[in-house]
Amino acid sequence: MRGWMGKFRSLFLFGALAMILSGCGVDNLSALKPKGYGAELLLDLMMISIAIMIFVFVIVMAIYAFVLVRYREKKGQEDVIPKQTEGNKSLEVIWTVIPIILLLVLAVPTVQATFDLADQSTQGDEGVLTVEVTGNQYWWHFNYEGEELATSQDLYIPTNERVYLNMKSSDVIHSFWVPTLAGKMDTNPGENMNTMYLEAYEEGVYWGHCAELCGPSHSLMDFRVIAVSPEEFDQWKEDMRNVDPEAQPETTSAQEGQELFNNNCMSCHAIGGASMGVGPNLTNYANREKIAGVFEPTKENLVDWIVHPDEMKPGNQMPANLVTEEEADKIADYLLELDHSEVGKDLPTQAPDEE
Ligand code: HEC
Ligand SMILES: [Cu+2]
Known part of the structure; x- marks a missing residue:
């Protein structure tokens, strides 16, 4: 006879798996720990659908268990056939109406969020930053519209402000994804420009990945978003504008x-x-x-x-x-001597595993 451990083997496996998976998600690189508007909205949607799924699962399993027990073959009644029912209006109405309600509960916030995240009403307004994002094999470029400055790999943004991203690609399709701040968005070659926005609630260093298979080094296409206070952001812009490429190095x-x-x-x-x-x-x-x-x-x-x-x-x-x-x-x-700005240096950061 197998021991009690054997009986519960699948339960142990499941538990171990759950524990391993719960280790996933570095701070600042996890859709489950949102620090920005878009990511928060998406997590809410995820939670609603998970809640609905759990609700349906529990009800179905309860009915299933009830039927198994209640209608199982009983000793001495092997030949008894229970009362046969065909069609039950009230039951049918119930199991049609409940899913409709569940779908509505899911659909209304989803449609709302879709429009909300596509909103561009303040783009181009005074004081609203827009960054042109270009995906390249295998690096990212950020051009700060109207600011006469650009960065690669590190995107600097002010906190608690909407920053619009106008996105394209110089070669193949890439996808810009900073899980802690927002959902993903493809960058396309050609004229087809996509737009999204970021709004970081806290100062921090947020890691991003390319989320569209774009070639052999796709998995090595990481970048950072560095969110600093609006005052520090202004300081950073000034530092960047003052960069003199001819400045003489020390050694x-x-x-x-x-x-x-x-x-x-x-x-x-x-x-x-x-x-x-x-x-x-x-x-x-x-x-x-x-x-x-x-x-x-x-x-x-x-x-x-x-x-x-x-x-x-x-x-x-x-x-x-x-x-x-x-x-x-x-x-x-x-x-390694090109140290042009102090801004963002003191932010705690937790980089993904190194290569
Ligand atoms: C023909 C164009 C070209 C030339 C010339 C070139 N590079 Fe590059 N370099 C690139 C590209 C493209 C990348 C991005 C590679 C990637 O990450 O996929 C890059 C990336 C880099 C990086 C990494 C940048 C980062 O964001 O960390 C460094 C450092 C660098 N190059 C230094 C140099 C140095 C030093 C030279 C001169 C000896 C040089 N490159 C010459 C095209 C060039
Ligand atoms: Cu990619």
Whole structure:
């Protein structure tokens, strides 16, 4: 005979699975811990549908159990056939009306939320920020409309304000997803621009992923949204506008790195400025939390990246072996000195697992 453990094996498996799954969801990268308007609305919808599902499940299971027990074959009554019923008007009305009510309870807030999240009524108003988002294989670019400045990989926004995102792609379809702040939105190539908005309730660093399979390095296409108070955001804009790409670095190595960078890398990369290049804008590079979105920001990794980006992110658009490892070392010194703003530095952050 199997022990009591054996009898409950599936229960144990289920419990273990539930515990493992409950470990999912890093703070700042979880749709279940919303810190923004869109994400909160979506979690509410999820909760309504889960509540309805549980309600239906419990009722159906209760009836099922009742019927199993009540109408099971009893000893000595093997040949008895219970009373047969065909059609029951009141029962039929009940099991038609209840689902209709449940669907209405689900549909009304869903339709409301759909229109709410698509609302663009204040876009273009005085003081309302719009950011042009461009998805690229495999990095993100953010151009702050009317502000004459741009960033790549790190999107800075003020808290408790709606920030509109006008989104497109320079190559294939990507999807912009910051689970803690809002739902996802595709970025399409061509003229088809999508719009959404973010509204972060708290200062913080929120992680984003590309949510549309876009090539071999799709899973390495992470980015950050850094939400700071409106005052700090203004400070950040000023810091960014004051960036001087010609400013002389401190160490000799970094100075040589600057020259190497200007000669070999400026055709694709910018420091300062507002236009989108072939590669990411590297302004404020010392404050990146990851290299190319996913790698730990150590000098070693940076040198590896500069010489062999192809080995770290298959299929990406940066050519390998543009410079020697020795040269890359100096360039890395230069890039890691690009500390253009204090804003957002003190925010606690919890990066997803490293590559
Ligand atoms: C032909 C264009 C091109 C040239 C030239 C080029 N890069 Fe890149 N670079 C890219 C692209 C595209 C990416 C984005 C790769 C990705 O993440 O998918 C990139 C990414 C980077 C990154 C990571 C950026 C981030 O957001 O963390 C660094 C650092 C970098 N390049 C440094 C250099 C250096 C240094 C040179 C010169 C030796 C150079 N690049 C030359 C196109 C270029
Ligand atoms: Cu992708």
